[in-house]
Amino acid sequence: MNDSIPNQEQRPRHRRRWLLVLLLLPVALGAIVVAVLAIGEYRSSRAVAADVVRLRDAGEPVDNESMARWFMANTSQEGTAAWREILVAVEQVSSSQTVSSFPIMGTGKFPDDLVPGGDWPDEPQIAEFLREVQPLIAQIEQAAQYPTPVWQPIAFDSFSTLLPEIQTSRSVIRLLSLEVRHALYHRDTERAMRGLAAMQAATEAFDWDFCMVVELVGIALRNIHRDAIRQSLKDTAWEPEQLDQLLAQVAQPRDVATHWRHNVTGERAMALALFQGTRERQRAMLDDGQTGFPSLLMLIPSGIKRYLERLAAMQRLGDAGVLGLAARAEASENDLGLADKRRLDDILTALLLPAVHGIARAYERDELDRRLARTALGIKRYQLAEGRWPEKLSDLTAVGLEARDWTALQAGPFGYLIEADGAVVWAYDANDPDSPSRIRSEPPTAEDVASNLDWHVTRIR
Numbered sequence: 001m002n003d004s005i006p007n008q009e010q011r012p013r014h015r016r017r018w019l020l021v022l023l024l025l026p027v028a029l030g031a032i033v034v035a036v037l038a039i040g041e042y043r044s045s046r047a048v049a050a051d052v053v054r055l056r057d058a059g060e061p062v063d064n065e066s067m068a069r070w071f072m073a074n075t076s077q078e079g080t081a082a083w084r085e086i087l088v089a090v091e092q093v094s095s096s097q098t099v100s101s102f103p104i105m106g107t108g109k110f111p112d113d114l115v116p117g118g119d120w121p122d123e124p125q126i127a128e129f130l131r132e133v134q135p136l137i138a139q140i141e142q143a144a145q146y147p148t149p150v151w152q153p154i155a156f157d158s159f160s161t162l163l164p165e166i167q168t169s170r171s172v173i174r175l176l177s178l179e180v181r182h183a184l185y186h187r188d189t190e191r192a193m194r195g196l197a198a199m200q201a202a203t204e205a206f207d208w209d210f211c212m213v214v215e216l217v218g219i220a221l222r223n224i225h226r227d228a229i230r231q232s233l234k235d236t237a238w239e240p241e242q243l244d245q246l247l248a249q250v251a252q253p254r255d256v257a258t259h260w261r262h263n264v265t266g267e268r269a270m271a272l273a274l275f276q277g278t279r280e281r282q283r284a285m286l287d288d289g290q291t292g293f294p295s296l297l298m299l300i301p302s303g304i305k306r307y308l309e310r311l312a313a314m315q316r317l318g319d320a321g322v323l324g325l326a327a328r329a330e331a332s333e334n335d336l337g338l339a340d341k342r343r344l345d346d347i348l349t350a351l352l353l354p355a356v357h358g359i360a361r362a363y364e365r366d367e368l369d370r371r372l373a374r375t376a377l378g379i380k381r382y383q384l385a386e387g388r389w390p391e392k393l394s395d396l397t398a399v400g401l402e403a404r405d406w407t408a409l410q411a412g413p414f415g416y417l418i419e420a421d422g423a424v425v426w427a428y429d430a431n432d433p434d435s436p437s438r439i440r441s442e443p444p445t446a447e448d449v450a451s452n453l454d455w456h457v458t459r460i461r
Helices: 004-057 064-073 080-094 097-101 123-132 134-145 164-185 189-205 212-232 240-249 256-275 279-286 301-320 325-336 344-352 356-386 393-399 446-450
Strands: 415-419 422-426 457-460
Touching: 004 256, 004 301, 064 256, 080 134, 080 164, 123 134, 123 164, 134 164, 134 189, 164 189, 164 212, 189 212, 189 240, 212 240, 212 256, 212 356, 240 356, 256 279, 256 301, 256 356, 301 325, 301 344, 301 356, 325 356, 356 393, 356 422, 356 457
Parallel strands: none
Antiparallel strands: 415 422, 422 457
16 A cells, blocks of 8 residues: 555656646747757858858949949049039029920920921020020030040949939930920921930930939930930931931940849849948838838848849849840749738848839830831931832831841831821830730821820821
């Protein structure tokens, strides 16, 4: 009977032991999970650091200071002072109350169906303004002599970098566009040619390859320049030599692979500057309330590593050139699943990665627009040389064009039609995501033109 006493004493001990095991098991599992995560974050941190060293050794920017050096190395300082003076003067002119009612520079509109010498009630006021700023316009024309792109002092501060020069470059192009339109109204083709050449020089002066925002502004400036050329073909008596000069202005396709790579390189450098910045700067730039996560939680090494990997994938999209770029970008966004922000290491990507598909479509629009302008000019040049309109676009080889020039990217040849009073050439509307990327059998209707969808239609007289 005495043997039962030890057994009774051992039972509570066994129960306490199992209870202790049950209590400690979650703690142990949690410690294991934390250890695994810590090891993963340590490895990610090492990988990010190795990437930064590799990029720095390759001469690529990895912070604000190296970004400034990289920008200087890829620009020219010869025209810095001249263009700085122009920017200051144009900013003053553009901010004056006088131009607020002007077309192009302000909110005003040209009269409907304005033709050279036609009714233009505001013309005297615009003519007086343009006479006053002729010295400034001459400065811009003279600045075309400097190598491009032109360096300007920029205080790089990650994604908070201020770019007033890029904003003012819009005003430079608008001023020159008004000058060209006014010159064509007075049938002064020599003055118009100088203005168009100055527009091209200004776009090249600020063709800075260090972020996608700057690139999108550059695309817009080039579109304004080419639109002025196409608009002139409706009612301007260009000489053959002048048409040859205009053809030369739109002759070179953009090196999309190089520019795309450079701009993604700049985006990466701005991100790395943020990651290496102070906690205060990180909180100021990331704690916007949209994600619901504090900045320090978003900047975990695995998240930074994933973001850099996805930037590298984005950079490779441009290697094959402009053809199919938008389709590749859309497929990449779908593969990345950027709409899913539930993963902690994806939050940084969703917050900082540029709108890849939208930018790719802008690149395609840029090249489509260049080809359309070149084809329209070629049609007019052929008509002056042969005394008749070309029967088909392939006839444009007679004036130096190639098949690529009259091909609307993947959509095939542009639409082309000889009308009673001239000719018309058209593409598809690359600005409208609902517009099919194919060429209509007939040119867009008057309703399309009224809806401001006529950029892709050029009439030649």
